[in-house]
Amino acid sequence: MxxxxxxxxxxxxxxxxxxxxxxxxxxxxxxxxxxxLFKGSLIGNVAQDLGLDLKRLRSGRARIVSGENIQYTELxxxxxxxxxxxxxxxxxxxxxxxxxxxxxxxxxxxPMELHRITVEVLDINDHAPxxxxxxxxxxxDISELAAVGVKFPLQTAxxxxxxQNGLQDYILSPNDNFILKQHANPDxxxxxxxxxxKPLDRERHPHLSLKLIAVDGGTPQRSxxxxxxxxxxDANDNIPVFNQSVYKASVMENTMKGSRxxxxxATDADSGSNGLISYSLSKTKGSAADIFSIDExxxxxxxxxxxxxxxxxxxxxxxxxKDQGGLIGTSKVIFDVFDVNDNAPVINIMSFSSPLSEDxxxxxxxxxxxxxxxxxxxxxxxxxxxxxxxxxxxETSITNYYNLISDQYFDRESVSEYNITITASDFGSPPLSSxxxxxxxxxxxNDNAPVFDKAIYSAYVTENNSPGISVFAVSARDKDWxxxxxxxxxxxxxxxxxxxxxxxxSLNSETGVLxxxxxxxxxxxxxxxxxxxxxxxGSPPLSSxxTVKIVIQDQNDNxxxxxYPVQTGGSVVAEMVPRAADVGYLVTKVVAVDVxxxxxxxxxxxxxxxxxRALFEVGxxxxxxxxxxxxxxxxxxxxxxxxxxxxxxQPSRSAAVIVNVAVADSFPEVLSEFTDFTHDKEYNxxxxxxxxxxxxxxxxxxxxxxxxxxxxKIYRWRQSRTLYHSNLPVIPxxxxxxxxxxxxxxxxxxxxxxxxxxxxxxxxxxKFGRAGSQNVLIMDPSSTGTMQRIQSEKSILDEPxxxxxxx
Numbered sequence: 001m002x003x004x005x006x007x008x009x010x011x012x013x014x015x016x017x018x019x020x021x022x023x024x025x026x027x028x029x030x031x032x033x034x035x036x037l038f039k040g041s042l043i044g045n046v047a048q049d050l051g052l053d054l055k056r057l058r059s060g061r062a063r064i065v066s067g068e069n070i071q072y073t074e075l076x077x078x079x080x081x082x083x084x085x086x087x088x089x090x091x092x093x094x095x096x097x098x099x100x101x102x103x104x105x106x107x108x109x110x111p112m113e114l115h116r117i118t119v120e121v122l123d124i125n126d127h128a129p130x131x132x133x134x135x136x137x138x139x140x141d142i143s144e145l146a147a148v149g150v151k152f153p154l155q156t157a158x159x160x161x162x163x164q165n166g167l168q169d170y171i172l173s174p175n176d177n178f179i180l181k182q183h184a185n186p187d188x189x190x191x192x193x194x195x196x197x198k199p200l201d202r203e204r205h206p207h208l209s210l211k212l213i214a215v216d217g218g219t220p221q222r223s224x225x226x227x228x229x230x231x232x233x234d235a236n237d238n239i240p241v242f243n244q245s246v247y248k249a250s251v252m253e254n255t256m257k258g259s260r261x262x263x264x265x266a267t268d269a270d271s272g273s274n275g276l277i278s279y280s281l282s283k284t285k286g287s288a289a290d291i292f293s294i295d296e297x298x299x300x301x302x303x304x305x306x307x308x309x310x311x312x313x314x315x316x317x318x319x320x321x322k323d324q325g326g327l328i329g330t331s332k333v334i335f336d337v338f339d340v341n342d343n344a345p346v347i348n349i350m351s352f353s354s355p356l357s358e359d360x361x362x363x364x365x366x367x368x369x370x371x372x373x374x375x376x377x378x379x380x381x382x383x384x385x386x387x388x389x390x391x392x393x394x395e396t397s398i399t400n401y402y403n404l405i406s407d408q409y410f411d412r413e414s415v416s417e418y419n420i421t422i423t424a425s426d427f428g429s430p431p432l433s434s435x436x437x438x439x440x441x442x443x444x445x446n447d448n449a450p451v452f453d454k455a456i457y458s459a460y461v462t463e464n465n466s467p468g469i470s471v472f473a474v475s476a477r478d479k480d481w482x483x484x485x486x487x488x489x490x491x492x493x494x495x496x497x498x499x500x501x502x503x504x505x506s507l508n509s510e511t512g513v514l515x516x517x518x519x520x521x522x523x524x525x526x527x528x529x530x531x532x533x534x535x536x537x538g539s540p541p542l543s544s545x546x547t548v549k550i551v552i553q554d555q556n557d558n559x560x561x562x563x564y565p566v567q568t569g570g571s572v573v574a575e576m577v578p579r580a581a582d583v584g585y586l587v588t589k590v591v592a593v594d595v596x597x598x599x600x601x602x603x604x605x606x607x608x609x610x611x612x613r614a615l616f617e618v619g620x621x622x623x624x625x626x627x628x629x630x631x632x633x634x635x636x637x638x639x640x641x642x643x644x645x646x647x648x649x650q651p652s653r654s655a656a657v658i659v660n661v662a663v664a665d666s667f668p669e670v671l672s673e674f675t676d677f678t679h680d681k682e683y684n685x686x687x688x689x690x691x692x693x694x695x696x697x698x699x700x701x702x703x704x705x706x707x708x709x710x711x712x713k714i715y716r717w718r719q720s721r722t723l724y725h726s727n728l729p730v731i732p733x734x735x736x737x738x739x740x741x742x743x744x745x746x747x748x749x750x751x752x753x754x755x756x757x758x759x760x761x762x763x764x765x766x767k768f769g770r771a772g773s774q775n776v777l778i779m780d781p782s783s784t785g786t787m788q789r790i791q792s793e794k795s796i797l798d799e800p801x802x803x804x805x806x807x
Contacts, residue, residue, distance in 0.1 A: 025049050025116075027117070029084075030122045032090075043081075043083060047080025047081075054078070054079070060108030061108070061109050062107070063106070064104050065104065066102075066104035066105070068102075070086055072119075073104065090124075096160075096162055104117055104119075105370075114368065123161050125165035125220075126161065127165075129158065129215065131158075131226040133155075137228065138154060138227065140228065142196070143232070143236035143325050143326070144201060146236075150195070151194070152195075152328065154170075154192045154228070159214070159216050164217040165217065166217070167189075168215060170190070170212060172194065172211070177200060177208065178194045179197050180194060180195070180212075192212075194228070205232065207230065208230035211226070236325020238274070238327065239323070241321075242264060242265065242329055242330070242331035243267070247264055247319075247331060250336045250337075250338060251335050251338070263298065264279065266299070268323045275323060276323060279295065279297070279299040281318070282330070288335075292304055292315070294319065301317075314335065314337060316333070339379055341375055341428025341432055343380075344373070344433060344434045345425070345432070345433065345434050346371065346434065347371050347424055348372075352366070352367040354366075355441035356406075356443065357443050358444060358445055359445050361409070364405060364406045366440065367404040368404075369403075369404065371400055371424045382424050382426055384396075386404075390418060391418075392418075392420060410442050412443070412444050412445075412481065413480070416481075418442070420439075445484070448479040448542070450478045451477055451479075451544060452534065452544065455546070456547045457472065457474055457546060457549070458549045458551065459548065459550045460551050461516065461550060461551075462552075463521055467518055471515060472514045474489065476512070484536055485537075486536060489509050489510070489535075490532070491507040491530065504518060504520075514532075520552045522553065525552060527549060528552070529549050530550070531545050531548075534546070554598060555600070555649075558594060559647070560593065561592060561593050562657045564589070565588065565659055567658065574660040577663050577664075579665055581630075583629055587616065587626060587659075588625050589622070590605055590623035603647055604646050605619060605645055606644045607643055608643065608644045609641070611638070612639060623643070625643070640659075640660055642656055643659060
């Protein structure tokens with residue numbers, strides 16, 4: 001019969017009623033549609049009914065969310081159609097509830113959209129009426145004295161179908177004693193009674209066998225049958241009668257087992273054993289007989305199972321009172337169930353977007369929640385909330401759906417993640433609540449530039465350093481994350497003394513370490529100022545600059561330079577000291593400088609050698625050569641002093657100068673004494689000869705090389721011309737380039753020194769002599785014995801504010 005019904009369903013024209021109001025559509029389909037049947041599996045065209053493009057379904061990742069364990073439908077996003085995914089049994093889905101439907105939602109993202117779809121399942125006649133306990137027949141023990149019109153309640157049949165396909169009629173097999181009467185309950189269900197229309201005669205028919213047939217109204221019609229066995233008894237002619245035809249009682253949901261609800265009462269006019277009554281609950285449709293129990297002696301009805309308001313709001317049971325003679329009286333008990341707040345809200349996360357960019361504007365939807373409460377009225381009303389301190393809020397969209405949206409702008413550098421607790425509470429007494437936690441991460445954007453630790457960096461490096469040595473390291477921080485916080489260091493292109501800064505220092509782009517490219521010379525450059533840029537890896541990148549000053553520290557790498565007396569190669573310069581000179585007579589002053597700085601340039605003067613060490617002394621700090629005793633006639637005319645000039649560096653450096661002193665009152669007196677100095681002239685003449693000879697040899701070699709090079713050039717030019725006319729490949733010749741390397745010393749080639757005297761110049765270290773009090777004797781060996789007494793050029797130093805420039 002079920003196969004016949006399935007064929008009938010396939011042949012029935014499938015129709016769908018589509019309603020699109022406020023994002024909701026509704027379809028109607030018959031139950032038992034098979035998965036895989038082309039015509040039978042199609043429910044409707046969702047894309048067309050919602051006015052959506054197929055591309056929108058695919059880009060929005062359209063999907064069905066129902067919150068149910070069984071997914072009855074499937075959305076074909078490539079066609080935009082809704083098809084049957086699982087077999088739908090209306091009776092299993094809704095029971096006797098009509099109309100029967102189920103709802104689900106279609107969610108689309110980017111942007112988020114929510115559409116509700118309701119599918120109504122239409123009943124088909126796929127179930128026949130069934131009598132419970134069909135393995136047994138219905139048995140009656142009826143007294144032959146039973147009066148005509150006595151009613152015998154029969155067991156009702158159950159048909160899982162509804163409407164026209166449900167139970168419609170009962171038929172009793174033809175007999176002479178009983179007819180069938182049908183009654184309707186307030187809920188529309190039917191129950192039947194067998195009525196005695198002709199007295200029984202046990203002597204003629206002690207046993208009757210009847211059949212009760214229950215038929216539905218479907219096409220084709222289905223039916224169920226149960227046997228009725230009637231045993232005719234003797235002498236019991238009264239049936240039990242209840243004091244109420246209908247009993248009503250109220251029961252709270254979740255009432256404990258064993259709780260007494262109501263007591264029914266029936267009486268029997270018979271006496272003796274025929275008047276003893278026992279109570280029982282008839283096997284009625286549904287689960288009421290399993291939930292309630294009755295004391296067969298007292299008629300007290302108690303709770304025997306779990307009462308759940310969410311499953312059943314009203315229960316109806318039929319009570320039977322049976323005497324010992326087999327007569328049965330019936331009554332009905334209706335239980336109204338009161339709801340108890342015993343269901344907490346259930347939170348389902350339909351969609352959640354994490355991580356969220358920190359530049360997301362307020363009002364961005366973060367999550368869509370579906371919250372349901374199985375209770376009713378206030379017990380089922382829901383209030384959804386989150387912590388007020390969080391930058392989020394909850395908004396209601398459609399029924400039972402809530403949106404979690406942002407309420408302000410985010411700053412990942414302040415808060416990088418949020419733990420959001422969403423609480424749903426009902427309005428019951430006491431209220432029940434449930435919560436769920438969402439862990440939202442904030443993704444970074446490049447909104448912070450690198451920041452250096454200091455506004456200006458200062459570094460120190462000692463001159464004569466090794467190239468490649470690390471000088472200093474700059475450091476910058478970026479509050480952003482990952483690639484946006486990856487810092488690269490760049491050296492800004494600046495000029496130092498006409499050269500790019502990169503020729504002095506190099507910068508490691510990853511570590512920020514500055515290294516020296518060359519060896520620094522304090523005497524050439526005392527400070528470098530450069531600009532370092534820190535740039536992050538964002539898009540677009542952000543950057544900041546910082547100034548770095550590198551101070552070159554001096555080393556004692558230059559010896560003192562003697563400015564006076566000037567050491568000449570051809571003439572002998574001598575200072576004259578009259579024989580009448582007193583103690584402390586200023587003979588001359590050694591003047592020296594040191595191009596270093598600080599204590600490396602502090603000079604001290606010492607007398608190393610002297611013809612007569614008891615006659616002269618040198619000032620330690622000022623370099624003045626003075627007599628330390630009275631000059632007398634026994635002192636030699638020619639005095640030779642060697643003075644050492646030493647700086648205060650570590651280690652110290654020094655220079656030596658020879659000072660010739662003539663002790664005499666007149667020039668002729670010392671002329672003969674200084675003729676010994678002419679041996680230096682002979683040495684100089686020999687040196688000059690060798691220098692001229694070397695210059696001539698070098699010039700000859702140079703001219704020879706030039707002639708050879710020109711000859712080679714002319715030869716190759718002629719050869720290339722010959723190869724050119726002969727069409728042979730020509731390989732040009734490029735002579736190697738030679739670079740002339742010039743050694744650079746510590747000092748420049750030209751030095752200018754300016755010494756200024758103050759009004760206290762007689763005590764100054766820069767005083768070289770006084771006019772009219774000191775003479776300089778120059779002995780020229782090439783002269784023929786004539787000596788000129790020349791006023792010392794140093795006398796101009798005695799004039800106030802007269803500079804001395806030595807080149």
